[in-house]
Amino acid sequence: MSVTPNPRLVHFIAGAAGGWRIREIRTVIGEGFPAADYLDVAATPPPIATPTALNCAWSLRGATSNERYVTQDEKQQLVAKQEGLGRPDSLFGALIPIKKSAAWWALTQEARRAIFEEKSHHTQIGLRYLPSIARRLHHCRDLSTAEPFDFLTWFEYPAAAEADFDHLLRELRASPEWSYVEREVDIRLER
Amino acid sequence: MSVTPNPRLVHFIAGAAGGWRIREIRTVIGEGFPAADYLDVAATPPPIATPTALNCAWSLRGATSNERYVTQDEKQQLVAKQEGLGRPDSLFGALIPIKKSAAWWALTQEARRAIFEEKSHHTQIGLRYLPSIARRLHHCRDLSTAEPFDFLTWFEYPAAAEADFDHLLRELRASPEWSYVEREVDIRLER
Numbered sequence: 001m002s003v004t005p006n007p008r009l010v011h012f013i014a015g016a017a018g019g020w021r022i023r024e025i026r027t028v029i030g031e032g033f034p035a036a037d038y039l040d041v042a043a044t045p046p047p048i049a050t051p052t053a054l055n056c057a058w059s060l061r062g063a064t065s066n067e068r069y070v071t072q073d074e075k076q077q078l079v080a081k082q083e084g085l086g087r088p089d090s091l092f093g094a095l096i097p098i099k100k101s102a103a104w105w106a107l108t109q110e111a112r113r114a115i116f117e118e119k120s121h122h123t124q125i126g127l128r129y130l131p132s133i134a135r136r137l138h139h140c141r142d143l144s145t146a147e148p149f150d151f152l153t154w155f156e157y158p159a160a161a162e163a164d165f166d167h168l169l170r171e172l173r174a175s176p177e178w179s180y181v182e183r184e185v186d187i188r189l190e191r
Numbered sequence: 192m193s194v195t196p197n198p199r200l201v202h203f204i205a206g207a208a209g210g211w212r213i214r215e216i217r218t219v220i221g222e223g224f225p226a227a228d229y230l231d232v233a234a235t236p237p238p239i240a241t242p243t244a245l246n247c248a249w250s251l252r253g254a255t256s257n258e259r260y261v262t263q264d265e266k267q268q269l270v271a272k273q274e275g276l277g278r279p280d281s282l283f284g285a286l287i288p289i290k291k292s293a294a295w296w297a298l299t300q301e302a303r304r305a306i307f308e309e310k311s312h313h314t315q316i317g318l319r320y321l322p323s324i325a326r327r328l329h330h331c332r333d334l335s336t337a338e339p340f341d342f343l344t345w346f347e348y349p350a351a352a353e354a355d356f357d358h359l360l361r362e363l364r365a366s367p368e369w370s371y372v373e374r375e376v377d378i379r380l381e382r
Contacts, residue, residue, distance in 0.1 A: 006334060067300060108263050113300070142256050146198060
């Protein structure tokens with residue numbers, strides 16, 4: 001049995017230390033999270049909590065993967081406009097874990113694509129907020145372990161863009177796609 | 192950290208015991224496998240091999256997941272014609288692990304779909320061999336650990352259908368989709 005981690009696996013570890021300060025944890029749909037002060041983003045798993053070293057309040061993980069919905073034309077639009085993570089002026093961040101319903105996963109690819117883009121304009125909405133709001137998607141659904149969420153989306157943006165970020169989320173949450181979301185937590189961060 | 196396995200995760204464990212006898216291991220593309228006598232299909236991981244208990248020659252794992260390529264019309268054709276695993280007369284089986292190239296995974300969904308079906312007729316080829324040859328696909332690419340393959344496909348069929356099964360594989364291997372396959376092993380089994 002190989003025990004080499006998936007090289008695209010990313011761990012988000014909340015606790016007493018980390019590169020990002022947790023400003024707020026907002027429960028959007030379903031069950032919320034325990035409070036924590038800091039979030040660390042790491043390639044290695046968190047240390048196992050013991051009664052004398054409770055250094056992990058909660059942790060989530062997901063793997064970056066191949067694209068599932070965008071067309072070649074949409075991909076070119078994204079590539080032309082998007083910027084990478086780690087920009088010096090992007091001092092604000094957000095981690096938004098989402099779980100979709102069994103009804104979503106029972107749909108065919110073409111039906112999911114139609115709801116995602118033709119009906120909900122997910123990519124076109126995101127495009128309007130580029131390059132200010134940078135984004136990286138992590139998949140959890142097919143990990144070896146049972147996971148509480150299907151996706152973890154990571155965002156980075158300048159503090160001045162927080163109102164834009166709220167607007168982006170309002171647009172997505174009002175879309176038909178969101179009727180399939182059964183759990184969502186919105187974790188706001190500061191570097 | 193949750194340690195509950197993904198409920199859709201399946202382990203294929205080759206060794207000295209198991210529900211299926213390994214008739215032959217054929218290396219089709221790339222590196223082959225060590226020989227083994229039996230294969231077990233299990234929801235739980237194999238015991239860790241120790242110097243005094245080398246009971247596992249090799250093991251692979253993958254998770255059943257949502258569909259990625261079929262249309263609603265194709266799904267209805269499949270559902271109407273396919274039968275489940277475990278049929279009493281399906282005494283032969285095959286496990287075919289496949290790894291596709293980085294070039295495949297860099298394609299968009301619509302480009303992958305076009306190669307898979309419009310150019311290679313993957314689903315239409317498979318449909319012609321239903322219900323005789325039953326099939327279940329397992330995904331490995333997004334597991335938590337680095338995996339040697341992207342997919343594990345499991346087949347069950349009556350012994351009399353082995354020539355048909357060979358023909359099905361010849362058709363798929365001659366398709367444009369297979370130019371993206373960089374490793375394939377064909378493990379033939381008997382219950």
